[in-house]
Amino acid sequence: MNFTYANSAQIFFGQGQIASVATAIDADAKVLVIYGGGSIKKNGVYDQVKEALSGHKWIEFSGVEPNPTVETLDKAVALAKSENVDFILAVGGGSVIDGSKYVAAAALYAGEGWDILERKYQVEKAIPIGAILTLPATGSETNMGAVVTKSATQTKLSFLSPAVLPRFAVLDPDVMKTLPERQLVNGLVDAWVHICEQYLTSPQGAMVQDGYAEALLKNLLVLAADFDNRDNDSWRANLMWTANQALNGLIGSGVSQDWSTHMIGHELTAMFGVDHARSLAIIQPSLMRNQIKYKKAKLEQMAVNVFGLSEGEDLSEACIQAIEAFYNGLDVQTSFADYEGTKDEAVDAVIAKLQGNGMLVIGENQSIDIATSRAIVAQAF
Numbered sequence: 451m452n453f454t455y456a457n458s459a460q461i462f463f464g465q466g467q468i469a470s471v472a473t474a475i476d477a478d479a480k481v482l483v484i485y486g487g488g489s490i491k492k493n494g495v496y497d498q499v500k501e502a503l504s505g506h507k508w509i510e511f512s513g514v515e516p517n518p519t520v521e522t523l524d525k526a527v528a529l530a531k532s533e534n535v536d537f538i539l540a541v542g543g544g545s546v547i548d549g550s551k552y553v554a555a556a557a558l559y560a561g562e563g564w565d566i567l568e569r570k571y572q573v574e575k576a577i578p579i580g581a582i583l584t585l586p587a588t589g590s591e592t593n594m595g596a597v598v599t600k601s602a603t604q605t606k607l608s609f610l611s612p613a614v615l616p617r618f619a620v621l622d623p624d625v626m627k628t629l630p631e632r633q634l635v636n637g638l639v640d641a642w643v644h645i646c647e648q649y650l651t652s653p654q655g656a657m658v659q660d661g662y663a664e665a666l667l668k669n670l671l672v673l674a675a676d677f678d679n680r681d682n683d684s685w686r687a688n689l690m691w692t693a694n695q696a697l698n699g700l701i702g703s704g705v706s707q708d709w710s711t712h713m714i715g716h717e718l719t720a721m722f723g724v725d726h727a728r729s730l731a732i733i734q735p736s737l738m739r740n741q742i743k744y745k746k747a748k749l750e751q752m753a754v755n756v757f758g759l760s761e762g763e764d765l766s767e768a769c770i771q772a773i774e775a776f777y778n779g780l781d782v783q784t785s786f787a788d789y790e791g792t793k794d795e796a797v798d799a800v801i802a803k804l805q806g807n808g809m810l811v812i813g814e815n816q817s818i819d820i821a822t823s824r825a826i827v828a829q830a831f
């Protein structure tokens with residue numbers, strides 16, 4: 451094991467913490483507040499932000515859509531440049547926070563912002579960002595990743611840079627009270643898969659990473675089993691903290707990771723509009739079965755340590771079935787048929803996109819080539 455780890459994002463956790471923004475941002479900074487389609491206006495979050503920023507100069511940009519598009523975000527980039535903003539405050543879910551990371555980086559880059567997603571430009575500087583999280587799922591509030599879509603070509607790509615790690619994140623579970631049930635479920639599933647992508651590889655003897663990943667997975671199982679009692683402070687707080695810890699870099703430190711489910715899932719979102727989390731539930735079981743020879747030992751470990759299954763034959767397949775049952779129990783589908791035309795045409799289209807985006811060989815062992823991706827998608831459709 452060999453790694454360097456830092457996560458300098460300050461976390462303000464708990465009820466009433468949005469007020470902390472007042473002192474977390476320099477008093478003389480000119481702030482650009484970025485938000486989405488208006489949920490924050492309906493649930494009082496916007497008013498709390500306004501109150502917290504009453505001593506600051508600030509402007510706003512709204513209308514960042516779920517799966518944020520470069521077409522929309524470039525308007526915010528132009529605003530950030532023309533208004534010379536010193537700080538960006540993202541108020542929303544993963545889409546708003548990711549979008550704000552793109553704006554923060556693109557505003558300090560002279561070329562086309564999309565270069566960042568095509569990895570033609572590695573982001574080295576960005577306007578500082580803070581985040582007020584309203585939907586626990588992605589972990590974007592304290593990580594350095596972002597995913598942006600070009601709607602003109604239905605291309606969904608990601609970038610990573612320490613420069614866009616938020617300086618702080620406010621995690622007030624009260625903001626979740628207005629979340630539609632669908633989004634709460636998405637949060638449980640996305641966080642679950644984030645842990646799996648860093649855990650379901652091969653045994654690495656990493657006791658801290660494995661043990662913490664297993665604790666987080668067990669939290670999500672408990673919260674899902676207790677879904678009927680979700681209108682509860684403790685339920686909300688535990689989901690918010692678990693989803694944050696699932697993707698803040700810690701459990702992935704020094705171990706191999708496999709983000710193939712995400713890579714293939716992103717194509718389903720870009721092409722068919724499937725919610726991010728739901729795209730993962732469609733692909734992951736099929737991918738696990740396809741890659742079982744590499745993942746058998748960790749699936750067996752997960753079966754015992756997370757699901758409490760006893761040693762026995764076919765424990766790895768039993769683990770995949772337990773994962774499917776977790777999704778299905780939340781009314782999340784593990785296969786997909788909502789495409790036009792034949793199954794072959796739909797699979798071909800997904801594979802062509804994956805290929806076009808350069809995902810020719812993926813997986814922690816580079817064992818998923820295009821033919822294997824095709825088999826995985828065909829099994830999921």
Ligand code: NZQ
Nearest residue numbers: 486487488489516517543544545584585588590595628629
């Ligand atoms: O736009 P508004 O009106 O705010 O409504 C949003 C949106 O329609 C609504 N919402 C958010 N908070 C709410 C609320 N509605 C009522 N009450 C609240 N408190 O929820 C809808 C979905 O929001 P979105 O931000 O799109 O969801 P999520 O947080 O799941 O983010 C998904 C995006 O994050 C990317 C995904 O690919 C996708 O684009 N990801 C980012 C990652 C990262 N940066 O590390 C990792 C993830 O794997 C993921 O790929």
Ligand code: ZN
Nearest residue numbers: 588640644726
């Ligand atoms: Zn995700």
